[in-house]
Amino acid sequence: MAGGIAAIITITASTSHSMGVALADQPPTRVAAADQARQQRVNGSAEQPPTPTIGELVAQRNQLLARSSDRIEAGRQQTALAARQDILADAAESVEEEAERLRNLSTFYWPTDGGVSSGFGYRIHPILGIRRLHNGADIGGDCGQPIWAAQAGTVTKVAPTGYNGGSGRNIRIDHGEIDGNDIQTAYLHMNKIEVKVGQKVNKGDRIGTVGTTGLSTGCHLHLTLYKNGRASDPLDYIKK
Numbered sequence: 001m002a003g004g005i006a007a008i009i010t011i012t013a014s015t016s017h018s019m020g021v022a023l024a025d026q027p028p029t030r031v032a033a034a035d036q037a038r039q040q041r042v043n044g045s046a047e048q049p050p051t052p053t054i055g056e057l058v059a060q061r062n063q064l065l066a067r068s069s070d071r072i073e074a075g076r077q078q079t080a081l082a083a084r085q086d087i088l089a090d091a092a093e094s095v096e097e098e099a100e101r102l103r104n105l106s107t108f109y110w111p112t113d114g115g116v117s118s119g120f121g122y123r124i125h126p127i128l129g130i131r132r133l134h135n136g137a138d139i140g141g142d143c144g145q146p147i148w149a150a151q152a153g154t155v156t157k158v159a160p161t162g163y164n165g166g167s168g169r170n171i172r173i174d175h176g177e178i179d180g181n182d183i184q185t186a187y188l189h190m191n192k193i194e195v196k197v198g199q200k201v202n203k204g205d206r207i208g209t210v211g212t213t214g215l216s217t218g219c220h221l222h223l224t225l226y227k228n229g230r231a232s233d234p235l236d237y238i239k240k
């Protein structure tokens with residue numbers, strides 16, 4: 001009896017052994033295939049990309065948001081830069097205009113044809129015969145020849161008739177501030193006056209004609225330049 005049991009055990013062992021060999025040679029069972037697929041999911045494989053986790057998706061979304069927010073910021077900065085460039089261009093234009101205005105103010109227009117017959121300074125007066133300040137420059141010329149505004153400004157005085165203390169017919173133009181000084185010019189002994197008080201004139205505009213009215217020995221323009229209210233040498237400003 002005992003010999004019989006031993007035989008059965010041997011047979012069983014042998015059967016088990018032969019079955020084990022047989023398993024290795026056979027194609028994988030369904031369980032083995034599922035296990036392999038799970039293993040591939042864990043390890044990752046070339047054919048099948050791994051399914052992203054929620055954390056990975058959130059990270060991807062955050063990355064996209066950050067990138068688009070970067071693009072929006074770049075666009076905003078570009079717009080701001082363009083606006084700033086516009087402002088700078090406008091400012092440069094204003095500076096150039098102001099520089100042009102100042103260049104314009106720094107040069108004066110020779111107010112009538114002819115040279116200087118008597119300059120600014122003390123002299124023996126040609127009619128009165130006494131030494132006194134000649135407070136302007138005598139220029140030109142023939143009676144009736146045009147007089148032009150030496151600088152842009154506003155006419156502040158017109159004396160159309162009379163002796164006027166020797167000045168004869170005369171006008172005055174206020175040029176405002178030039179190089180930090182209030183500058184005005186006055187045109188004396190005129191024949192014809194062609195402007196009115198309050199009228200704005202440009203440099204070189206015709207304002208009247210040369211005469212010999214008032215205390216004068218002959219046809220000429222007496223030009224006075226007032227610097228902060230004081231008569232100064234007009235030739236400091238007005239160059240031929």
Ligand SMILES: [Zn+2]
Pocket residue numbers: 118134136137138221222223
């Ligand atoms: Zn004079």
